[in-house]
Amino acid sequence: MLDNIIEIHDLVTAEVPKSYSRVNVLDIDWNARVIGLTGGRGVGKTTLLLQKYWEVFGSHERCLYISADHVEVSALGVYNIGREYFKRGGEGLIIDEAHRATDWGAEIKSLIDTYPKKSIWISGSSSSALTKGNADLSRRVLWYDLPGLSFREYLHLTGQGDIAVITLDDLIAHHSTIARDLAAKGNLLNAFRNYLKYGHYPFFMQGLEGYHQRLQNIIDKVVSEDLTSQFAISAAKVNTLKKILWIVSSTVPFHLNIEALSRNLGIAKASTYHFLDCLEHGRLLQTIAAAGTGIKSARKPEKVYLENTNLLAAITAPHRVEPSIGTVRETFFCTSLRPHHSVKSLGNIDFIVDDQIAVEVGGSGKTERQFAANPVRGDLKRVVAVDGIEASSGRRIPLHLFGLLR
Numbered sequence: 136m137l138d139n140i141i142e143i144h145d146l147v148t149a150e151v152p153k154s155y156s157r158v159n160v161l162d163i164d165w166n167a168r169v170i171g172l173t174g175g176r177g178v179g180k181t182t183l184l185l186q187k188y189w190e191v192f193g194s195h196e197r198c199l200y201i202s203a204d205h206v207e208v209s210a211l212g213v214y215n216i217g218r219e220y221f222k223r224g225g226e227g228l229i230i231d232e233a234h235r236a237t238d239w240g241a242e243i244k245s246l247i248d249t250y251p252k253k254s255i256w257i258s259g260s261s262s263s264a265l266t267k268g269n270a271d272l273s274r275r276v277l278w279y280d281l282p283g284l285s286f287r288e289y290l291h292l293t294g295q296g297d298i299a300v301i302t303l304d305d306l307i308a309h310h311s312t313i314a315r316d317l318a319a320k321g322n323l324l325n326a327f328r329n330y331l332k333y334g335h336y337p338f339f340m341q342g343l344e345g346y347h348q349r350l351q352n353i354i355d356k357v358v359s360e361d362l363t364s365q366f367a368i369s370a371a372k373v374n375t376l377k378k379i380l381w382i383v384s385s386t387v388p389f390h391l392n393i394e395a396l397s398r399n400l401g402i403a404k405a406s407t408y409h410f411l412d413c414l415e416h417g418r419l420l421q422t423i424a425a426a427g428t429g430i431k432s433a434r435k436p437e438k439v440y441l442e443n444t445n446l447l448a449a450i451t452a453p454h455r456v457e458p459s460i461g462t463v464r465e466t467f468f469c470t471s472l473r474p475h476h477s478v479k480s481l482g483n484i485d486f487i488v489d490d491q492i493a494v495e496v497g498g499s500g501k502t503e504r505q506f507a508a509n510p511v512r513g514d515l516k517r518v519v520a521v522d523g524i525e526a527s528s529g530r531r532i533p534l535h536l537f538g539l540l541r
Contacts, residue, residue: 136219137199139207144200151185155292155340158186160281160541165191167277169247171233172258174281175418175442176353176361177336180258181231183281187256188229198227198254203236214242218249227254234259234365240272247275260361260418282474283443286327286538289334296320301539303476306532307492307518313536314527324525327535331463335445335470350449354380357417366413375400376410380419380441384450387459389439391422411439418442421469426479426487437480440466464496464522464534471537483509492516496534499523503530 157179163170165187172180185200192198199220201208208216213236217228228246233239247255257276290296298317306313317323333339333346358376362368368376378400383389397407414420422436441447444466451458465485472478472488481487484505486494493515495505499522506517522534 136211137216137223140199140201140211140216141195143202143205143207144195147200147202148185148188148195151189152182152337152340155337156186157183157281157284157288157337158190160288161279163279164277168251168253169255169276170257171276171278172256172281173278174260175283176260176357177338177350178281178283179337180260180281182337184229184231184256184258192227197225198229199225200229200231202231203234203239204232209235209237212237212242213239214245217246217255221250221253225253227256229256229258231258232260233257244272244275247272260357280474282541283335283445283470284337285471285541286330286334286535287541289330289538290323290326292337292340293326295323295326298539300541303472303488303492303540306536306540307516310527310532310536313539314525314533317536317539318525322525323535324523327538330538331444331467332448333445335443347445347449347452350445351453354419354446354449357419358414362413362417365416366409368410368413372410375402376414379407379410379414380450383420383439384441384447384458384462385454385456386462388462388465391436391439393435408435411436415442419446421466421473423469423478423480423486426481426490438465440469443467443470460498460522461496464498464520468494468496468520468534468537471540474541476540481511484511487511487515492518494518494520496520497522501531 172184174180188198188200201216203213213230220228230243233243236242243257287298287300290298301313333343338349339346359373362376363370363373382396382399393404393407397404400407411420411422415422419442421440421442423438425437440462444463447458447463447466468486469478477489479487481493484493485496488494493506493511495501501519501521503517503519517530519531520534520537521531524533527533
């Protein structure tokens with residue numbers, strides 16, 4: 136029963152990249168018996184788990200990798216494979232794309248409960264399906280979410296700088312010193328431009344040719360397979376989802392007008408909100424709510440961006456359309472901050488971070504005048520994130536420095 140599965144395991148694990156590793160990006164408790172890893176397609180979840188497999192296990196006799204969306208795994212069943220493997224003395228099981236398995240929650244729960252001394256690592260691109268789709272499973276798994284590469288990681292992987300993570304508080308307090316020290320490593324603005332187009336996904340290490348085509352394939356797979364199955368979206372609505380992505384990509388920073396967008400799409404407002412939510416769960420969009428704590432604020436986003444700037448480039452490139460530079464800048468800022476900070480819209484000011492910092496994002500000509508024209512709460516710190524500069528002064532901080540926060 137397991138011979139073909141083991142053969143697939145050996146083929147997959149042999150191809151794990153050795154030139155880079157993101158194993159230490161998350162503070163994962165690898166001693167935990169059951170670990171769940173979520174994140175968007177292409178960010179490196181499988182690679183991370185298999186690099187750790189080589190470090191901890193190193194043999195299919197001790198740990199077995201299976202992908203739940205493989206036809207052979209689907210035919211045999213995740214539970215049956217795990218049961219047979221553990222009967223042979225295996226110590227651990229890695230289940231990739233776990234939510235693609237038939238009745239995945241019950242199957243994995245049964246493995247966890249039946250073999251309490253075995254290690255089980257789970258991964259999947261659908262975080263909501265994995266962490267929320269089965270309450271019993273969610274209580275048994277220690278979940279972690281893997282983001283895409285930060286600008287800091289990109290610099291490290293391309294040999295352009297080995298820079299320690301800095302905190303947002305340190306950046307705001309010491310940005311002049313940080314900018315000066317970073318500039319001493321060389322002009323990184325060209326690296327930043329490349330990162331915005333090619334640096335969010337680690338498979339850029341395999342070469343840039345076809346990079347955006349690969350992202351387009353990821354978009355198609357998420358929309359046509361992940362979202363349609365998870366949210367029971369009909370095939371007829373796939374084009375509507377893609378149209379939303381195009382509208383967000385091809386306009387200036389997208390302030391949501393739900394009535395206008397719904398008319399453009401030819402659907403009800405409730406459906407538009409639902410599709411925006413689905414695309415955010417699929418890690419293709421990120422929505423920004425207006426500042427405030429009410430339910431209404433959380434329910435109705437004010438701004439909508441692609442999840443990262445690489446997706447923005449991939450969607451617009453085939454049409455020979457350059458995305459708005461303002462959209463690129465604001466998308467980068469949100470992507471860099473949101474894993475660990477609250478980012479909301481603040482009226483005529485671009486963003487408020489953690490309800491403490493008012494932020495304007497712009498090009499080299501951007502100044503603090505926006506704050507004078509649109510006064511904010513007196514207790515808020517004021518920051519201007521400026522693209523295209525290396526030196527930092529006053530409240531003006533180079534935009535790319537926000538890519539060092541993780």
